[in-house]
Amino acid sequence: MxxxxxxxxxxxxxxxxxxxxxxxxxxxxxxxxxxxxxxxxxxxxxxxxxxxxxxxxxxxxxxxxxxxxxxxxxxxxxxxxxxxxxxxxxxxxxxxxxxxxxxxxxxxxxxxxxxxxxxxxxxxxxxxxxxxxxxxxxxxxxxxxxxxxxxxxxxxxxxxxxxxxxxxxxxxxxxxxxxxxxxxxxxxxxxxxxxxxxxxxxxGGTPAGSSTRGLLSRSRQPLAAAAGAGAGLGAFGLLAVVFAGRHGRDADVAWVEAALAAGSAIGGLALGALNWRAPAATRLTVLTAALGAALALAALAPSLPVLAVVAALAGLAVAPTLTTAYLLTDEIAPPEQRTRAGAWVNTAFNAGGSGSTALVGLLTERVPLPLCLLLAAAPVLAALAAAPSWRRGGAGRALPVKS
Incomplete structure (x- = not known):
């Protein structure tokens, strides 16, 4: 490595x-x-x-x-x-x-x-x-x-x-x-x-024919994955604070955040060190599903230490999911649009996190906490609808690359 x-x-x-x-x-x-x-x-x-x-x-x-x-x-x-x-x-x-x-x-x-x-x-x-x-x-x-x-x-x-x-x-x-x-x-x-x-x-500059709409259309899968991951992680972060408050002290949520960060670092380094034969679109589909499934497990956590373990498992897929979304966007975007394409992935992730945090803040007083934790996984899993194998058939085929 x-x-x-x-x-x-x-x-x-x-x-x-x-x-x-x-x-x-x-x-x-x-x-x-x-x-x-x-x-x-x-x-x-x-x-x-x-x-x-x-x-x-x-x-x-x-x-x-x-x-x-x-x-x-x-x-x-x-x-x-x-x-x-x-x-x-x-x-x-x-x-x-x-x-x-x-x-x-x-x-x-x-x-x-x-x-x-x-x-x-x-x-x-x-x-x-x-x-x-x-x-x-x-x-x-x-x-x-x-x-x-x-x-x-x-x-x-x-x-x-x-x-x-x-x-x-x-x-x-x-x-x-x-x-x-x-x-x-x-x-x-x-x-x-x-x-x-x-x-x-x-x-050179950006050619006049470069279309933002076309770029967004071709980048549906990485943008959906980034938005879903941002929404799921934003909701999970707020719910972890609520969980810690109900099972001990609010400050104990730091252990959950540390576990998530450690898992993400390990997963990100492993993604770069290992050899992958599957195309980026297929990898992103698998990683998005893994992140959603790990976040859904949080609904079953009976205690804060168990929630920290679940956070570490989810973290293993966080950095790989975002990295693969960036890589796939880089493959899709023409060279003269790569900076903007990467910025759209950032925007999708941040927008998903902001929106879900506001929504979950309203739900915590009306919906049981385990159900809220389960719902945190919903936007991540919903992003799978943008995977190419779901839209066209032919699992594992990458999106067309325009260069």
Whole structure:
């Protein structure tokens, strides 16, 4: 396993690309908790802080494909630096606004919206560059697996770092750190784009005939899988908090989250290290079914330790499902649309998670908890309807590739 991932990082330009991307993406791991704590401290209200976070997240998610499309059209070197600069400056403004109480609430909402508009799409850009750096399909699968696992670990370590900063200093310092990370990482990432690729992007751009509707139509299976996984995991995360509260303490849910993250890391690394003969569409169908079945088992958990074991089992399929969705989207999308295609997968996952969390929050007071846990698996299993074997027959055939 180590040699297979070592081969990825030994690819010319890969280590610089990967390292700079991790620095920039760590900013997204630290910013959420830092912003929540900073705004709540300034306003004295968690509900208001929640609305600021909601504005930031919603604007960022909705405009994610648009920003990625700009990268496809004009190239990373021309688009990423101004995006990162605007995003970092707005984070600095938020840090200044939340340093002491007294900033008007509408100002905080406006700054959060501007932050969401400017946030650079570092994940899709990185994955699109992997496709250009790594020609061998097997090595590319390992690169995507490594990328997905690293990204998930950043979203675990980022909040921990933000929490330590808030304890030792003040939450606004976490916003300052987020600004430094995203600016330094993004500028280095833009400079790490191979010169030939940058020249191609700047001279070519996205052809006028490239259709977003056509791209979404061809990407139905990976988009459905990402949305289903996001919905299932979003619902499970909230229900795990409720489960922990009813079986012990709310804080004990950390063990469930840790088990899910550990299982996801193991599953993601295994996906890249093992040799797979089945096409990506077939793998995605199997992995989506496995994730849904594992989440359904949570309805039978009698105690918190058992729920943690179930979470670990579900985690084994999380990173592989997302990685395979990215890989399949990469196969389907034309080269000039790869960044935007990856951004749509991100958007589908985030939108599924947001929608299911809101819905499950209403159900927990009206429906028994075991039934709620069973329903959490429903959107994941429903995504199987988009699998090619269900739509056309001929199990195991991949979707047509347009290149």
């Amino acid at each position: 180590s040699s297979s991932y070592g081969a990825v990082l030994r690819t010319p330009g890969a280590a610089r690309l990967f390292g700079s991307a991790l620095i920039g993406r760590l900013s997204y791991g630290t910013v959420s908790l830092s912003l929540l704590l900073a705004v709540s401290g300034t306003t004295g209200s968690y509900p208001r802080a929640g609305w600021v976070m909601a504005v930031f997240s919603t604007v960022s998610v909705l405009l994610f494909p648009f920003r990625a499309g700009l990268v496809d059209r004009y190239g990373p070197r021309r688009v990423l630096p101004p995006m990162a600069t605007g995003y970092a400056l707005t984070l600095l403004a938020l840090a200044a606004a939340t340093w002491r109480p007294g900033t008007p609430y509408p100002v905080l909402l406006a700054l959060a919206a501007v932050c969401g508009v400017a946030a650079p799409p570092l994940g899709p850009v990185t994955r699109a560059q992997w496709s250009r750096l790594v020609a061998d399909p097997e090595l590319r699968r390992r690169a995507y697996s490594l990328d997905t696992v690293a990204e998930e670990l950043l979203y675990v370590t980022g909040p921990l770092l933000a929490g330590l900063i808030a304890t030792a200093a003040r939450p606004a310092v976490g916003l300052l750190l987020s600004a430094v990370l995203v600016l330094g990482g993004t500028l280095t990432l833009a400079a790490a784009v191979p010169a030939a690729t940058a020249q191609q992007d700047e001279s």
